[in-house]
Structures are given as structure tokens and as C-alpha cells.
Amino acid sequence: MANTSSFSSSPSTKFSFDEKPHVLAVDDNLIDRKVIERLFINSTCKVTTAENGKRALEYLGLADGQHPNHNDLKVNLIITDYSMPGMTGYELLKRIKESPTMKEIPVVVVSSENIPTRINQCMQGGAQEFLLKPLQLSDATKLRCHIKKPLQGGFAGEDDHA
Amino acid sequence: MDSVVQLQRQLVDYTVQLFNEGFLDDQFNQLQQLQDESNPDFVVEVVTLFFEDSERLLDELAKALEQQSVDYTKIDAHVHQLKGSSSSIGAQRVQKVCIGFRNFCEERNIEGCQKCLHQVKREYSLVKTKLETLFKLERKVLAAGGSIPWPM
Numbered sequence: 001m002a003n004t005s006s007f008s009s010s011p012s013t014k015f016s017f018d019e020k021p022h023v024l025a026v027d028d029n030l031i032d033r034k035v036i037e038r039l040f041i042n043s044t045c046k047v048t049t050a051e052n053g054k055r056a057l058e059y060l061g062l063a064d065g066q067h068p069n070h071n072d073l074k075v076n077l078i079i080t081d082y083s084m085p086g087m088t089g090y091e092l093l094k095r096i097k098e099s100p101t102m103k104e105i106p107v108v109v110v111s112s113e114n115i116p117t118r119i120n121q122c123m124q125g126g127a128q129e130f131l132l133k134p135l136q137l138s139d140a141t142k143l144r145c146h147i148k149k150p151l152q153g154g155f156a157g158e159d160d161h162a
Numbered sequence: 163m164d165s166v167v168q169l170q171r172q173l174v175d176y177t178v179q180l181f182n183e184g185f186l187d188d189q190f191n192q193l194q195q196l197q198d199e200s201n202p203d204f205v206v207e208v209v210t211l212f213f214e215d216s217e218r219l220l221d222e223l224a225k226a227l228e229q230q231s232v233d234y235t236k237i238d239a240h241v242h243q244l245k246g247s248s249s250s251i252g253a254q255r256v257q258k259v260c261i262g263f264r265n266f267c268e269e270r271n272i273e274g275c276q277k278c279l280h281q282v283k284r285e286y287s288l289v290k291t292k293l294e295t296l297f298k299l300e301r302k303v304l305a306a307g308g309s310i311p312w313p314m
Contacts, residue, residue: 031247134250
């Protein structure tokens with residue numbers, strides 16, 4: 001399965017489409033995108049993946065020349081790789097935090113490299129958390145607590161059943 | 163014809179051996195945990211992607227090292243990708259060679275890089291064969307009506 005499109009979304013199964021937390025996962029590595037997607041789907045989230053920062057900004061309506069999308073888009077968590085070509089995860093983080101519409105969305109930065117200055121930089125830049133790769137199921141479970149509730153009502157947590 | 167129990171035993175023994183020899187690490191277990199009835203082929207799918215992506219990267223690396231003027235930044239970028247994906251599926255020995263490879267890139271050491279390319283190709287080829295064997299054993303167990311005894 002080649003990821004030829006810029007972003008791909010998972011279909012929801014048990015819960016209503018609007019209730020599942022929506023995660024945007026940004027990573028230039030195809031294998032990592034697939035693994036992160038499954039990690040969060042298994043934690044009952046809807047997942048959209050993007051292959052780089054530029055595509056992620058386009059999806060969020062934050063790219064140069066775009067008008068911010070106020071109504072339709074609900075993203076509850078953004079998880080981004082740090083090392084990406086073109087725009088690093090840090091640069092993406094800054095762009096999101098500068099946006100009046102998107103700055104409240106928690107952004108988690110992930111990296112395969114444990115570099116304290118890099119970690120500090122991201123935390124100073126407003127990252128919710130900095131995690132080391134490869135991500136595990138326990139990380140996805142932990143991250144769910146960072147997920148911002150959608151503006152309308154709550155979302156399907158452990159107590160809700162279809 | 164081997165019984166289900168015998169086939170399962172073969173599978174377990176083979177898997178344990180792969181872990182003991184360092185071909186696979188715990189991340190492979192993590193992938194297995196992500197597989198369920200709604201996604202029964204997840205591990206095979208991810209590993210297949212890894213094979214395709216790695217072969218592409220190894221080709222690119224070979225080409226890059228043959229150039230008159232070697233672009234170490236490009237080579238490092240490719241090795242970084244390979245290191246990342248091998249780490250994500252638990253292909254430990256491939257990942258380890260990539261770490262050394264990146265050091266040689268930083269030093270702009272052409273001989274070191276060439277040696278590492280040779281090593282990483284070898285490790286990749288080994289883990290590919292091992293994983294294909296593993297998947298074959300899994301299919302045999304399933305075909306005999308057994309289930310995959312995970313974790314092992």
C-alpha cells in the first residue's frame with residue numbers, strides 16, 4: 001500500500017464519526033506513518049496522516065495564502081516527527097502556536113534522537129510533550145490524556161459504548 | 163504432516179531464536195500487539211512496506227556512493243530513513259549498522275560508508291529472509307487450524 005496521497009484518513013467503525021478524537025500525525029517516513037496510525041486507531045481515535053509540515057499546514061488551513069478553516073475541521077491532537085525535510089517538527093509547532101485558530105491544539109513532538117537542546121527548544125516552543133521513537137502502544141494510551149475535548153460536547157471515552 | 167502443536171512449537175522456537183540472535187527486538191512485539199481481528203495482517207503489511215522502502219533506499223545509497231562528488235548530506239538523509247524504519251519494526255541489527263553509517267557520513271569517510279553499505283545490505287538481506295520464514299511458519303500454523311501464540 002503506497003501512500004501516494006498527501007493525507008489519508010482512517011474510517012471509523014464503532015463510534016459516531018464526530019465523537020472519536022481526531023489525531024493529525026505528521027511524519028516523512030512511510031513505515032512510521034503506518035505504525036502511528038495504527039497506534040492511535042487502536043486507542044479509538046480517528047487518524048489523518050500527513051507526510052510533511054507543508055501538507056500538515058495545508059490540511060489545517062494554515063498554509064500561506066489560505067484562509068483559516070473555522071467550522072469544519074476538528075483536530076484534537078497533533079503528533080509530529082522532529083526531523084523532516086523542508087520544515088522541521090519544531091517549525092511546524094511554531095506555525096501552529098502562532099495561529100489564533102489552531103494554537104490551542106496540543107502538539108506532541110517525536111524524535112528518534114535524544115538531544116536535550118532539541119527537547120528544550122520544543123518544550124519552550126509550546127509542545128505538550130516530547131517523546132522518543134519508536135512509539136509504543138503505552139505512549140498512545142498516555143497521549144490520549146492530552147487530547148483536547150472538542151468544542152461541542154464531550155467525546156467517546158472509556159465509558160461510552162456504541 | 164506436522165500437527166498444529168508441532169507447528170506452533172516450530173514457530174515459537176524460530177521466533178525466540180531471532181530475538182536471541184538480535185535480529186529482532188521488542189519493537190517487533192509492539193507491532194504484534196497492534197494486530198487484532200480487525201487488522202489481522204498488520205504486521206505483514208508493515209514489514210512488506212519496510213522491505214519495499216529499504217530496497218529503494220539501498221539502491222539510492224549505492225548510486226549516491228558511486229558519484230564522482232559524493233553528497234554526504236543526501237546519504238545521511240537516506241541512512242536516517244533506513245535507521246528510522248528498521249527501528250520502527252524492530253530490525254535491530256539493521257538499525258545498529260545505520261548508526262555507524264551515519265558516523266562515517268559525518269566524517270565524510272568514503273571507505274567507512276562503503277563498508278557500512280555492504281554491511282547494511284547483508285543485514286537487511288538476512289532479516290528479510292528470517293522474517294519471510296517467520297511469516298511462512300505463521301501461515302502454516304493458521305492453515306493447520308491453529309492460532310499464533312503471541313507474545314512468545
